[in-house]
Amino acid sequence: MAQRAAIVTGASSGIGLAIAQVLGEEGFGLTVAARRPEKLEEAARGLTDQGFDVEVVAAALGDEEGVKAVVAAHRERYGRLDLLVNNAGVGIGSPVGEIETKKLDMQLDVNLRSIILFYRETVDLLRAAGAQDGAMVVNTASISAKRGQPWMSVYSATKGAVVNFTEAMHKELSQDGIKSTALCPGWVATPMTEFIQDQIPAEQMITPADIGETMRWLLRLSPACIIPEIQFIRPGD
Known part of the structure; x- marks a missing residue:
């Protein structure tokens, strides 16, 4: 059984999979979660083939029951949680006068509501780890969090x-040994950015591995050092 355990959402590709790769290399037991079962299983096979300890949970992460299912499976397998990575996200562009309520709710549910629910459902496990060697939550935001974008409002x-919310959790939970960090990447070469890759070639974008390697660095910081936010930008942006 792994000595440390992590949940990574949105782990079927891109940033989430890159983070899961690094955490597996660092010896974490992994619960990987995403919406699409086939894609998630394929990603998980790539991790288990390297000898990593992996639990796979396909779930709709914008739904409360989906969040609870992920946490329950993780709790049953590992019984501890040292690192929670809230990476699942969805972006749907639209001018403000044409925003569809269904797509509005989807972004609110997956990008924000699920993060709040994951904190709520795992805070007991995080506090237990925080009282020992420390715990961490990493939330994937975006550089657009810092400068709002038209059509992606x-x-x-x-x-x-x-x-x-990450800042609020830092203030609320850091005294319990739980660090919270928000990642704010610009354009990353993932399936989510394929729509813009005719204008910004993938080879000119930040790589998922750039974000993944940040996890290795965060894990090596002392308990006295908390990084509340990290921005990733391309040259000239």
Whole structure:
């Protein structure tokens, strides 16, 4: 059994999978979660083939029951939680006069509501780890949290809320040994950014591995050092 355990959402590709890769290399037991079962299983096979300890939970992470299912599976397998990575997210562009309520709610639920629910459902496990060797929560926001983007207004708003909620959790939980960090990447070469890659080639974008390697650094910081927010930008941006 792994000595440390982590939950990573949105782990079927891109940033989430890159983070899971680093955490597996660092010896964490992993619960990986995402919405699409086939894609998640394929990603998980790539992790288990390297000898990593992996629990797979396909769930709709914008739904309360989906969040509870992920946490329950993790709790049953590992019984502890040292690191929670809230990475699942969705971005849907639209001019403000054409925002569809269904797509508005989807972004609110996945990008923000799920993070709040994951904190709520895991805070006992995080406090237990925090009282021993320390615990950490990493929330994927976006550079658009810092500078709202037209046509991506809802996405920008949810990611701004993620940064603010992360700061609130730092103030509320850091004395319990629980660090909270928001990641604010610009354009990252993932399936989520394929729509813009005719204008910004993938080879000119930040890589998922850039974000993943940040986890290795965060894990090595002393308990006295908390990084509340990290921005990742491309040259000239």
